[in-house]
Amino acid sequence: MQPAEKIYHRVVVWLVFLILALPLAVTLLYALATQWGATITPDGFTLKWLTALWSDPRFLTALGHSLLICCGALLFSLVLVLPAMFVIAYYFPRLDVVMNILILLPFAVPPVVSAVGLLQLYSSAPLVLTGTPWILIGCYFTIALPFIYRAIANNMQAINLAELIDAAHLLGASTWQAALWVVLPNLRQGATIAVLLSFSFLIGEFVFANLLVGTSYETLQVYLYNMRNGSGHFTSALVISYFFVVLLVTWLANALNRERG
Numbered sequence: 001m002q003p004a005e006k007i008y009h010r011v012v013v014w015l016v017f018l019i020l021a022l023p024l025a026v027t028l029l030y031a032l033a034t035q036w037g038a039t040i041t042p043d044g045f046t047l048k049w050l051t052a053l054w055s056d057p058r059f060l061t062a063l064g065h066s067l068l069i070c071c072g073a074l075l076f077s078l079v080l081v082l083p084a085m086f087v088i089a090y091y092f093p094r095l096d097v098v099m100n101i102l103i104l105l106p107f108a109v110p111p112v113v114s115a116v117g118l119l120q121l122y123s124s125a126p127l128v129l130t131g132t133p134w135i136l137i138g139c140y141f142t143i144a145l146p147f148i149y150r151a152i153a154n155n156m157q158a159i160n161l162a163e164l165i166d167a168a169h170l171l172g173a174s175t176w177q178a179a180l181w182v183v184l185p186n187l188r189q190g191a192t193i194a195v196l197l198s199f200s201f202l203i204g205e206f207v208f209a210n211l212l213v214g215t216s217y218e219t220l221q222v223y224l225y226n227m228r229n230g231s232g233h234f235t236s237a238l239v240i241s242y243f244f245v246v247l248l249v250t251w252l253a254n255a256l257n258r259e260r261g
Contacts (some may be wrong), residue, residue, distance in 0.1 A: 089174075144198035151193045
């Protein structure tokens with residue numbers, strides 16, 4: 001690539017970055033502003049709104065609920081999906097076509113329709129789950145399934161699963177020993193990508209959380225919806241805090257992945 005082309009590409013990347021970062025920067029400024037009305041710049045800056053947000057027990061509880069539900073759904077997804085994917089990829093590779101269709105079914109039904117059906121199923125005996133985190137963990141599992149399956153399936157194809165296991169067999173390992181000690185470490189990158197994509201999507205999910213649990217087990221998005229009529233500065237502080245929580249989790253996951261690599 002010529003030097004002029006490199007400079008052009010860098011300029012384009014920085015322009016795209018600035019355009020994408022502009023709404024966040026304005027939201028941050030509004031969260032830090034004392035007042036921002038008729039003038040093009042804020043009248044002053046304060047940490048009052050951020051302090052009020054992070055000292056609100058209701059916000060901290062909602063944040064904890066969101067993190068707990070997202071982590072529980074992702075852990076459940078990995079524990080259930082990884083062994084199933086290994087069996088399909090190694091023993092029944094032709095089923096991959098069927099799985100590619102099945103994992104898209106959760107997106108074929110609108111969330112509102114799914115929520116209404118779930119309310120009818122789990123609002124009465126013998127299994128009452130509405131208003132509890134368990135129903136959200138189950139819903140979020142179905143939402144995360146396509147992301148997790150597709151990312152890990154691509155990783156399995158890249159590492160040539162069959163050859164790895166055959167090589168482990170030649171060294172005396174059983175199939176499940178090869179899966180645990182050879183294949184699983186090689187899937188770390190795909191699993192990390194799957195978890196990050198799913199987490200960023202799940203923590204922002206609102207429809208299921210609002211319809212199935214509401215304020216009974218208030219999540220971050222439901223809290224944001226319930227506070228919509230309050231101060232715009234406070235809401236901006238909430239939105240920017242939500243963004244930095246996602247950014248922090250992403251950074252931690254990438255840092256842990258680099259250390260283990």
